[in-house]
Amino acid sequence: MTAETDEQLVIRAQEGSREAFAQLVDRWADRAFNLVYRMLGNVEDTEDVVQEGFLNAFRSLGRFKRDASFGTWIYRIMTNGALVKIRKSAREVFLDHDPGGNGRRIPEGLVDWTDTPLDDLINRETRERMDEAIEALPLDQRTVLVLRDVNGFPAAEVAEVLGISVPAVKSRLHRARVQVRDQLAPYLAGVPGTEGGVER
Amino acid sequence: MSDCDELFESLKDYLDGDAKEEVCRAIEAHMEECPSCRVHVNTLKGTIELYKSVGGKKMPSGARERLHRALKIDPRWLKRPDKE
Numbered sequence A: 001m002t003a004e005t006d007e008q009l010v011i012r013a014q015e016g017s018r019e020a021f022a023q024l025v026d027r028w029a030d031r032a033f034n035l036v037y038r039m040l041g042n043v044e045d046t047e048d049v050v051q052e053g054f055l056n057a058f059r060s061l062g063r064f065k066r067d068a069s070f071g072t073w074i075y076r077i078m079t080n081g082a083l084v085k086i087r088k089s090a091r092e093v094f095l096d097h098d099p100g101g102n103g104r105r106i107p108e109g110l111v112d113w114t115d116t117p118l119d120d121l122i123n124r125e126t127r128e129r130m131d132e133a134i135e136a137l138p139l140d141q142r143t144v145l146v147l148r149d150v151n152g153f154p155a156a157e158v159a160e161v162l163g164i165s166v167p168a169v170k171s172r173l174h175r176a177r178v179q180v181r182d183q184l185a186p187y188l189a190g191v192p193g194t195e196g197g198v199e200r
Numbered sequence B: 001m002s003d004c005d006e007l008f009e010s011l012k013d014y015l016d017g018d019a020k021e022e023v024c025r026a027i028e029a030h031m032e033e034c035p036s037c038r039v040h041v042n043t044l045k046g047t048i049e050l051y052k053s054v055g056g057k058k059m060p061s062g063a064r065e066r067l068h069r070a071l072k073i074d075p076r077w078l079k080r081p082d083k084e
Helices: A006-014 A018-040 A043-063 A070-089 A124-135 A139-150 A155-162 A166-189 B004-015 B021-033 B035-054 B061-070
Strands: none
Touching (some): A006 A018, A006 A043, A018 A043, A018 B061, A070 A139, A070 A155, A124 A139, A124 A166, A124 B035, A155 A166, A166 B004, B004 B021, B004 B035, B021 B035
16 A cells, blocks of 8 residues: 555645544654754753644644645744744854855865775764764754755755745855865774875 | 866755756866865765765654654554554
C-alpha cells in the first residue's frame, strides 16, 4: 500500500482524523527536533518547544490553508517557537538584516581531504566536531544551514519559513558553509587516510 | 572564467546546482587551472556532503513518548504493516 502524502494526511486531519495528525507528527518529529535543537543547543528546551509547536499546529490546523507544504508550515511554527525561547533567555538575537560578505576567503594551508571516502571520515569524533562547528555559527546562519543543508529544504521554502529573501538565504548559507568548512578543515586534514591532497 | 573573483560570484548557485550550464563549465574550467579554487570548492562540497551524511539530532525515545502523551496520540495509530 502506498503511503499517504502529507497533503492527503493534512486533509484527513482537517476533517477531524486524530490518526492522520498523529501520522504527520510521527513523520516530522525528528526533523522538527533537529531544527530546534540546532537553534537552542539544549535537549530539554528543545523538547518543550517541539511539544508546544505540535500542540499549536494541532490547535490551528483548521486555519492552515495548504498554500505552503505542511513541512514549511511546521518548520515556521518550530522556528518561531525557538526564537521566542531564545529571546526570553536573551542569549542571541536573530538578525533581520544581511550583514553581507560572500565567503571570498580561502584559508592559508587549506588541505583537500575530499579524496578520502566518506565512510573513513564519518566517526563519532567527526560528528562531535560537526556539531560544535554548527553550534558555533551565528543563529541566523545556523538556522539557514540546518533548514537547507541538514533538512534539505529548497532555498525558496527556507526564505518563506524565515521571512527573508532567497538571496539572503543563499548569502547566509554560503557564509555558514565556509565557516563550518574552515572549522572542520584542520581536523579533517588529519584524519587517517587523508593524504594531504592539494595544499595551497 | 578568467579569475578567482568571478568564481566566487557564482559559487553559491554552483554549489546548490542552480548555476546555468555555461557558468558550471566556466567554473570547472577555472578549477582545472587554479589549485586554490579547486581546494576551496572541493572542500565546501565535501563539507556539505559530510554533514548531510552525518545526519541530524533525532528525538530521544522518551521525548517522543511524552510528545505522544501531550498530543493524546494512541501508539496503535502509528503501527505500519511492515513493522508488525
